[in-house]
Amino acid sequence: SQTIHQWPATLVQPVGSPLSLECTVEGTSNPNLYWYRQAAGRGLQLLFYSVGIGQISSEVPQNLSASRPQDRQFILSSKKLLLSDSGFYLCAWRSDSNQPQHFGDGTRLSIL
């Protein structure tokens, strides 16, 4: 069966520090992968999605970037974090666009 893993679960970082969040999907090949952010008490906002290795689409201009170095790996990065980058980051996958999307457990990021 397919599984999705995100880490870390919680992260506290100072303003200006770099960021790397990792998401890995097992048990499926060539999944569509997604990064979302959820601000406190609000809905999910799509940040990036990828339909294949090295293919990244950005939905909203951000202080963030994404990379897909392997088929099953999706990484969210920043060179210098801002206070506004705080939030709950969720990775998701699906096998193709007509299948349901499945989410990881998320990373709660706090910027101090």
Next chain:
Amino acid sequence: GIQVEQSPPDLILQEGANSTLRCNFSDSVNNLQWFHQNPWGQLINLFYIPSGTKQNGRLSATTVATERYSLLYISSSQTTDSGVYFCAAKTLTGANNLFFGTGTRLTVIP
């Protein structure tokens, strides 16, 4: 992108009561999902329901694609049903991603 609106924004129920949550969307969809976000933030898939009706225990959902809405029914609610319920939709054409509503926050009190 598609607009997804959920109602009501907040709902408080006595344990054992039934409820209906609504999701309206502004365009034709080929993917509609209902999620439950628990207090720990986990997004749990409830239904993948671009059309028709499905049931899973005390929960059921109906999507009327031609009228652009979906309903989530919760019967005999329990305190563990508390959390935020999200509807998310993807259009037939356009973006390759789900657009989320702002959610319904459900609180079930004993």
